[in-house]
Amino acid sequence: MTEKSQNNEVYPKLTENDSEKGAGVDEKPPAYEKTHGKLFGEVADWNLVMKAADFAARRHRHQKRKDNVTPYINHPLGVAYILTSEANVFDPVTLASAVLHDVVEDTKTTLEEILAEFGQEVHDVVKECSDDKTLPKAERKQLQIQNSGKHSHRAKLVHLADKLYNLRDLERKTPIGWDKKRVNEYFQWSRLVIGEMKGTNSALECALDDVINRRNL
Numbered sequence: 001m002t003e004k005s006q007n008n009e010v011y012p013k014l015t016e017n018d019s020e021k022g023a024g025v026d027e028k029p030p031a032y033e034k035t036h037g038k039l040f041g042e043v044a045d046w047n048l049v050m051k052a053a054d055f056a057a058r059r060h061r062h063q064k065r066k067d068n069v070t071p072y073i074n075h076p077l078g079v080a081y082i083l084t085s086e087a088n089v090f091d092p093v094t095l096a097s098a099v100l101h102d103v104v105e106d107t108k109t110t111l112e113e114i115l116a117e118f119g120q121e122v123h124d125v126v127k128e129c130s131d132d133k134t135l136p137k138a139e140r141k142q143l144q145i146q147n148s149g150k151h152s153h154r155a156k157l158v159h160l161a162d163k164l165y166n167l168r169d170l171e172r173k174t175p176i177g178w179d180k181k182r183v184n185e186y187f188q189w190s191r192l193v194i195g196e197m198k199g200t201n202s203a204l205e206c207a208l209d210d211v212i213n214r215r216n217l
């Protein structure tokens with residue numbers, strides 16, 4: 001069902017850029033300026049999280065997961081849902097950051113934009129959760145092991161839920177081009193990253209132990 005605003009405009013408004021291929025920064029959702037900073041309490045919290053979901057969906061709109069079928073947005077939304085449903089995390093900054101955690105790393109979205117649209121706290125968590133894709137892969141992977149233990153509590157929660165989602169995804173389906181060895185390497189590397197964040201959230205850590213133990217590495 002399409003929703004119509006009071007002046008009968010269909011939301012979301014289609015733009016010329018909707019037909020474009022690839023992730024971009026061209027889509028400026030219409031009402032952000034109107035709502036930013038003008039809501040209070042619970043309403044503002046809900047708005048922050050829903051705005052993050054809307055923003056991430058737009059920015060990831062042409063991307064697929066590595067099975068080349070699943071829309072990429074399933075991942076960040078699933079990470080946020082792990083936080084609410086399994087980790088008992090309802091902090092709006094953490095949830096908004098979870099939904100946004102890959103927009104800087106994997107689309108043309110900049111940290112400056114995240115700061116302007118979502119504020120300092122979300123910016124800081126997204127920054128902590130973003131790999132620098134200009135670095136060689138081996139260095140990026142090593143940096144995650146080195147840095148994850150120094151993250152803020154919010155960033156650790158997002159990072160743990162992110163790894164849990166990815167490891168469960170690997171149990172469900174193997175990304176195109178990955179063999180058993182590559183999957184096992186991702187599990188082994190994830191175990192090292194997760195090990196640096198011990199004591200963050202017991203539900204997430206137990207669920208991660210379960211998924212890693214099931215692999216019988």
Ligand SMILES: Nc1nc2c(ncn2[C@@H]2O[C@H](COP(=O)(O)OP(=O)(O)O)[C@@H](OP(=O)(O)OP(=O)(O)O)[C@H]2O)c(=O)[nH]1
Pocket residue numbers: 064065066067101102105131137162166167169170175186
């Ligand atoms: N399991 C799985 N992973 C997929 C899939 N599609 C994309 N990914 C992403 O691929 C990354 C793992 O692939 P790698 O080859 O090891 O790393 P790279 O893409 O960063 O170079 C994960 O990123 P990460 O750095 O671990 O975390 P993040 O980018 O999600 O924050 C994961 O999010 C998929 O279908 N299944």
